[in-house]
Amino acid sequence: MDDLPPIRETIARHGLSASKALGQNFLLDEQLLGRIAAIPGNLRGEPVLEVGPGPGGLTRALLRAGARVTAIEMDQRCLPALAELSDAFPDRLTVIQGDAMKLDHGEIMRAEPFHVLSNLPYNVGTALFVRWLCGEDWPPQWRSLTLMFQREVAERIVAKPGTSAYGRLAVLAQWRAEAKLAMKVHRSAFTPPPKVMSAIVHVTPTNAPEGVSARMLGRLTEAAFGQRRKMLRQSLKGIPGALDALARVGIDETRRAETVSVTEFVELARTL
Template sequence: MSSQLLSAPAIKEMLERAGAAPRRSLGQNFVVDPNTVRRIARLACVGPGDRVVEVGAGLGSLTLALAETGAQVVAVETDSRLVPLLREVTGPHDDTVTVVQADARRLDWDALAGGAGWHLVANLPYNIATSLVLDVLDGVPAVTDLLVMCQREAAERLAAGPGSGAYGAVSVKVAVHAHAELAGNVPSTVFFPRPEVRSTLVRITRRAPALAPGLRSEIYRLVTIAFAHRRQMLRRTLCSEFVDADAALAEAEVDPTERPEQLGLPDWIRLAGVSAVAQGPR
């Protein structure tokens, strides 16, 4: 198999040869445009000496573009029908590409990404994109930055700031760990099959130092409660969490009449600190 990037006809031929029609249940929409995968690899800012985990490698379109940069790539794919094709496609790069058959949601990240300084680059199945990003940020500190493609609405939630209509609990949870920004849209015409949703790239860069796990958990708990009623004032949504919600919010320097979508990460950090003291040891 040539090491050239895959075209749409080549991808369709491979799928037909293997009798492997794209599975909707796995969110399989393969990028079939070489310019698009090269663009993604360029936006990932990786090159010789870098280590990359690619989740949902599929038939290797993006894998080959990442390998072109000189980076070391671990290509993870769960579909047993595609793994032999992926190994065939990446064969010319077996010195820089390692193919792993695994479900990204059940990966042994310690074994896969030992040491620090890993990049995660992926065309993520839309149904697991948000949960996977949060799981990596929470539990895989070895991954220091991510460039992921997902449904545009999910991307906007991952990167949203206070006051935005897309800002919610997910946005705050991402901000606890990292800075996130939209990195560009991807047209549906570059996929096979063509998805019914819009796709957007998100760049996520981990911050240091990390918040203490206890404080992080308290922020998660509070934002989950508050954003369940995002249109209500905080004095009402958080009244069950404090003996005197107004006093607790004032201590955290938060206006009790504000709504959760108006609070930035520093506000949630102060509020979680007050809450942790009020709750006492657990």
């Protein structure tokens, strides 16, 4: 690792710049990257999936921590810089060129439990997060998610009922997992600096409530928060049996989605 040039020099040597179209913002502070890699705990020998490594700043920190990294990168310009890391850490880094939204992550990770650490591209971050949360099989193959988001999105993930940030992401992240805000990251840490602040969310799976379909919970939250200013009797009327289920569970149909707790959404999904 000490033989590698600073990541800033690598970026300059390969003529790289962050692509707005790909939602890229590069992190160059190696101390900060080391702190991010430490959030899940000891990664020595652990398989890690990284989406959107770019020139490899976080990848370096993960390799330094002893992880076995599989990185999915869409931007072909970054592949030579990542190849240098592969050469420096034989058999420790696998780079896959492609779209993470179209790939089977479980197959890529060879059905082995893995951690996900990523400075997610802004344009696909939320979609990937929802995908990792919404599988019917639980516990999932991933053991933890440590993900960089815009701070507003991160706050939605950890929000509590009755707050303006509480919504679908909070319910999906909290009904069978523990989500916490692990670190705030100032916009000045990135190159180029984004217009918004960022934060890192750390999610670990917990026991799933019995008799609840992830698909049904997803439908409920999508309908309820898709019209969050309307009463539940209006927002949920398109789901067969939902209004009867509200009565059976004891949820007043004049309430709005932002007042319904995670536990109440779970009970509603179970009843349906």
